[in-house]
Structure formats: C-alpha cells, structure tokens
C-alpha cells in the first residue's frame with residue numbers, strides 16, 4: 001500500500017502563442033499573467049509554440065515572439081516545444097479515440113453542414129471525399145461545466161452548441177483542440193491561464209481529456225483587452241506589436257491591467273528589477289474577474 005502523503009501536483013503553467021504575428025498587448029497580458037501566477041505558486045512556467053496550423057503561420061513570427069518574451073524577461077523553465085514537431089503524439093491520441101469509437105471519419109463538407117449552421121450531429125455528406133476529416137463523437141445532451149479561477153462557473157451544451165468537432169482536418173492538419181489537450185497533459189500542465197477568448201473552447205478540451213483518460217488542469221481565463229471602440233485588440237488597428245526594445249512601459253501597463261497597483265513597481269528601472277518587484281508584490285486576489293477590459297489609451 002502506498003502510505004506516502006497525498007501531494008497536490010506541482011504547479012506548471014504555460015504560455016502558448018500561435019505564430020500568426022508579433023506579440024501584442026493582449027498576448028503580453030496572458031504571458032505576464034500566467035508567468036506571475038506560476039512564480040507566485042513557486043512553480044514552473046513553459047512556452048509552447050502552437051504552430052499546427054501552417055496555413056496561418058507567418059514566417060519568422062515564432063522566433064520574434066520568443067525573442068520578445070526574452071527581452072521582457074519571461075524565460076521558460078524548460079526548452080520550448082513546437083507543436084509542428086509533435087505529430088506522433090497527436091496521432092497516438094487520435095488512434096486511441098478511433099479505436100474506442102469516440103472518433104470517426106467524416107466526409108461532410110462545410111456546404112453539407114450549412115443547413116445546421118456548421119454543427120455536426122450525424123453525417124450528411126452528399127458524396128465521399130478523398131480527404132475526410134476526423135471528428136469527436138459528442139453524445140446527445142453532453143453538458144460540460146467547470147469553475148474557472150477568474151470567470152466563475154461556465155457550462156456548455158457541447159452537442160447542441162458545437163456538435164461533433166474536428167480533431168484532424170480534411171487538409172490533414174491537426175486541430176487546435178486535440179493538440180492543446182495532448183500537449184497540456186504531456187507537459188504536466190497543472191494550471192492553464194490564457195485569454196477569455198478561449199473560455200468556450202475549454203468544455204471541448206475537458207470532454208477530450210475525459211475521452212483520453214487525461215487529467216483536467218485548473219483553468220483561469222484573463223479578460224480580453226478591447227480598444228476604445230470595444231474591438232478585441234488582436235483584431236483591431238490598435239493591435240500594435242509590443243516593442244522588444246522598450247519592455248518597461250508595456251510591462252507596467254500589463255501589471256496595471258492585471259489589477260495590480262502601479263506604485264508597487266515604482267522605481268524599478270530595468271526588467272530584472274521590475275520582475276523581481278512584481279514577483280514579490282503580486283496579489284492574485286486583485287486579478288480582474290471580468291470577461292473584457294476596455295483600454296481607452298494605447299498601452
């Protein structure tokens with residue numbers, strides 16, 4: 001019998017940018033927020049480059065993102081992994097799901113699903129296609145709820161709102177939902193801290209974790225940053241890249257947007273001093289518990 005005391009798994013957090021362009025203020029908020037929470041818990045913080053979708057990748061963006069994070073002093077506690085090198089892991093998970101009957105080959109095209117607003121409940125393909133997708137079978141009435149560390153209780157009727165979702169796309173690319181679940185488990189991530197735009201992906205990820213017999217991490221979704229017109233920063237003109245040569249002003253602005261008192265960082269005039277001060281003074285209870293923050297001035 002194992003008599004060792006039960007220990008909660010060590011805190012492992014991560015920041016997982018997609019290399020679709022330079023980091024902007026919204027990405028800095030997720031990177032700095034997840035880094036601060038990991039430091040506060042005495043845990044580890046990792047960087048993962050989510051480059052499964054080659055069609056959206058901007059050449060050089062991953063390197064630029066990594067260099068920018070370095071200039072901001074946000075260095076990972078283990079070598080950076082890239083999803084593009086991890087196809088074997090995704091394939092093993094997919095094979096297990098196909099074998100258990102939780103996943104199925106689907107010939108439906110976008111056009112076939114237009115009548116059901118893109119929600120797949122059963123195959124309606126007009127004809128077989130040479131490049132079928134693979135989907136997760138979502139049972140009727142499948143409701144998944146969880147308690148988010150910042151946003152509170154969140155539930156979703158996945159069958160009704162999302163339907164059977166894609167794990168491997170018709171173009172052969174791995175879907176984000178499968179890759180993120182496999183990687184979070186394989187890297188031992190205990191705490192996922194990311195932007196609230198991914199809140200409604202989380203029930204799908206929990207369902208996949210259950211189908212694969214993987215643990216579910218804790219989730220905290222940070223508010224999205226909106227510009228003065230209420231548009232998400234990453235999609236608006238105001239999504240200015242953060243400048244790796246001037247890390248202090250955006251770090252201070254991110255600290256403030258994370259609900260922390262600006263005066264706590266007063267006098268810190270280089271990145272190391274600022275991060276040391278931030279680590280000592282960070283108070284998770286002050287993190288904003290709202291889905292979005294309006295930013296009227298440029299960060």
Ligand code: GLU
Nearest residue numbers: 016017018050180194198
């Ligand atoms: N790669 C995703 C993005 O850049 C984030 C995924 C995640 O944190 O789970 O939006």
